[in-house]
Amino acid sequence: MKKFSVVIAGGGSTFTPGIVLMLLDNLDKFPLRTLKFYDNDKDRQEKIAGACEIIVKERAPEIEFVATVDPEEAFTDVDFVMAHIRVGKYAMRALDEKIPLKYGVVGQETCGPGGMAYGMRSIGGVFEIIDYMEKYSPDAWMLNYSNPAAIVAEACRKLRPNSKVLNICDMPVSIERRMAETLGLASRKELVVRYYGLNHFGWWTDIRDKAGNDLMPKIKEHVVKNGYVVTSGDRQHTEATWNDTFTKARDVFALDPNTLPNTYLQYYLFPDYIVGHSNKEYTRANEVMDGREKFVFGECEKIVVNQSTEGSALHVDMHASYIVDLARAIAYNTHERMLLIVENNGAIENFDPTGMVEIPCIVGSNGPEPLSIGKIPQFQKGLMEQQVSVEKLVVEAWEEGSYQKLWQAMTLSKTVPSASVAKSILDDLIEANKDFWPTLKKEQQELEQVLN
Template sequence: MTKPPFILAIAGGGSTYTPGIVKSLMVRLADFPLAEIRLYDIDGERQDIIAPVVEKVIRDHSQSIKLTVTTDPEVAFSHAHFVFAQMRVGQYKMREQDEKIPLRHGVVGQETCGPGGLAYGLRTILPMVELIDLVERYADNAWIVNYSNPAAIVAEGVRRLRPQARVLNICDMPVAAMRNIAAVLGVDREAVTVNYFGLNHFGWFTQVLVDGVDRLPQLREHIARFGLLTEDAAATDPQHSDPSWVKTWRNIKPLMDHFPEYLPNPYMQYYLMPNQIVEHQNPDYTRANEVMDGREKKLFAAAAEYKRTGILPDAFHVGVHGSFIVDVARSLAFDLRQRHLVIVENRGAIANLPYDAMVEVPAYITANGPEAVTVGKIPLFYKGLIEQQLACEQLLVEATLEGSYEKALQAFTLNRTVPTMQHAKAILDDMIAANQDYWPQLEQAYKEGIAQ
């Protein structure tokens, strides 16, 4: 087992999440000692804006931790013990297209769900594999803790292309839901243990245990009135409390009004009530614009203020995103066998789903990786929904690997947010035009198809 203090690289060092993650690391130094933090990004200009803020956060807690800022993968990953991956291929400019193009066709415009998530996946799979290869070339058996979206598609791509890679795919959405659950129940998040099954952004909580007692019946009563928010909505952290997020948490109510057996992941709203979602989305101002005008602008302004005055305004926070990734890294580092919801190869955990499906279930995180908790068989309704979504995601991965326009079209058509094959084709064709710098093979296949 690797001994501390650790060398940690953050791939996507120019992300607006980076200062919050580093702050999470700093307040947990006694639990997860660090010798060096390395920021790595292919966009050096953006990273250089974020880096001084990160430096300030580190120095407020430690004078001994080395900070390295680089665009050179060898410098970033040589002898690293852990890599946190949070890449956003195409940055917010492409996220905006992912959201607005479907909306032009009356279809859900969302970063990780529906056509937007499929487009994002087409951009991200191969860069993620490239990152894995760089880490394996330069690091010493490092663990990659991957936060890069869309996590389900990225995880499936990695399973196909690099099945032996030391990658643990995680998502903070279930953990954010657990934070809200704990707030509603009036307990600490650490006191809540859940049972859960599904795919990433496509799953259900089946039990919510506090001191061994299932509190899901109590949650049902609360959700019927307020959604998955406290009565005054004051418990949500800033990362998930923008107006669009408040609406997301409230939309759990209609989902459970129809299917009260289990508590759904909030993202199920996009698949089970897409028409209502589209009715309330602004095609000219989407979540990407909200983030660019909010979190990104605030952090960049704070960085400029700090550069000018030496005073760092309060521009970021430590939320579930940062604390969760530190929890997982600690459990990997010290073989703690802590129980977390993560994305793993099924291997029978959900008995009536394919063995090789990348599912999201509770698992014990060990020094050798995750050990999934056995879920057993799931009811037919949920099995059917999951199998359709799984086929959509697997076709999308095959489209990426083969440069296949036909399989991309099949994936878009199969997605529950897309009403018809005509919608699927129109959206995909617009997506190909917008992504010509990222999908050269797919664009060529599309052009060849037209010529035939």
């Protein structure tokens, strides 16, 4: 059986140890010869890599392990690039969340103005990794789960149309795990789902078991009472605010009881509630820095000090299993059915053909084959058209260096009440992101000069 070479781009991420553990758990299905880490922050990566090297030596000493900040060393002779970068790290995420909240607007890392700010930082970073891959390993595939996935996916469609990049998200996977628990099933893989939308912006329309039995009524019964809250939850979404998110799914569901919603729709449909229940001084970024980040770095430090994983509390991240499944589908042409972010191209009949939609696909060695969704209802269509326009305007703003288009994108977002509020938030975000964003031309100022 062929053995694969994988590079994890974002080797210093707190999610990296979970991915390594998942890869090691699946060596019988997806054997590795080389595992590499790449990051542009050497110090941060070394803390994670030091522990992961010990984990690999204990579990699979035959695998070559490399941690590097040199792109040529990282990307030469690889079959898959698993990318989860965060340009600006959690310090910038905190600003993405706190600046909009200052103006009474949802502060969230992938939704609303914060998501657009993050997108403006991410596009260049993701493109840099694509370009390294294509230079040093042109036959490799990139499995990208760097956020905000919707904006990154649109940027790849528009500006890297021929690149072998698949954009994925773990949130539907996490919700489906909760659905499976609600039903008393051992795994989300026992579910056959129909789903459509944009990333962090979608709906399940049909959920069955392998025998074809309709499972939607039982899940809906649970959601009406509890949202997506379950007894065991998951190990990834542990911050206190996640419980509120999974509970709020009850209210999102009430808007269209024919479907089951993605939790992120709460930010667009109940922005007043979200802002009212947000701590403007201590956001989810702070929760992650004080919780997950300290935990992962602390556990890694213990492994390095002890030169052993004995007693380690590091665990597999659920989103990692999805990445292994996707890599296997491409490597072995398994034709597994998976939710991916792909160009619509008629899959949703009455929606923009160039929109990047999240829908079930059959995945094989040539990549994804999207399944036909048909026509969608007016409510969802209207919401999606507004949001896909936001995403396209952000990418155009990045490409053209256009202040005007980014202002338009923020004004168009369902989370923002007016153009004047959008402008205030945008001006603050420009100042905060001056080291990360392309320089934006102020077309409005130029226009005012002409009119004067």
